[in-house]
């Protein structure tokens with residue numbers, strides 16, 4: 768496993784997080800969405816993975832009563848398969864437990880086999896399908912996991 772620091776993001780990270788978002792997703796979040804979140808951190812938390820001073824991945828979790836909602840997770844392509852997303856998920860697991868949450872849920876594109884493998888490995892399983900959830904009409908699978916996640 769590579770040495771990576773997991774840390775909280777702030778408004779100053781906006782530009783690089785948006786660049787990571789654009790590199791990782793064909794339909795990235797809009798810049799103003801990230802900006803709005805980063806100006807209103809609290810029950811929504813952004814974590815970044817930093818290697819040698821460079822942000823190489825990030826994720827977003829929010830609180831929803833007794834559940835936490837993983838809203839986003841992305842690692843730059845050249846740093847994948849090094850355990851970076853797993854490290855971010857350890858952070859989100861701890862935050863969710865501090866919030867008193869018992870479960871985490873997320874949406875994933877039905878075609879995103881890599882992400883589905885990743886989430887299955889750390890304890891997520893299929894809960895339901897949200898037809899046409901994405902703007903291009905693709906379905907989202909809703910996955911849930913009991914906390915703590917199976918990630919070390």
Ligand SMILES: CC(C)(COP(=O)(O)OP(=O)(O)OC[C@H]1O[C@@H](n2cnc3c(N)ncnc32)[C@H](O)[C@@H]1OP(=O)(O)O)[C@@H](O)C(=O)NCCC(=O)NCCS
Pocket residue numbers: 791792839840841842843846847848849850851852853854874875876879881882884885886888
């Ligand atoms: C999904 C994603 C975040 C995984 O990040 P990562 O840092 O590469 O993940 P990890 O290295 O922590 O992988 C942990 C495990 O997930 C599974 N996994 C990860 N990438 C995989 C791949 N390409 N093929 C099969 N399994 C994979 C493996 O079980 C892996 O463990 P192993 O390497 O010991 O076999 C990354 O591929 C990504 O950013 N994808 C594009 C954005 C995206 O789709 N985000 C998810 C939105 S819901």
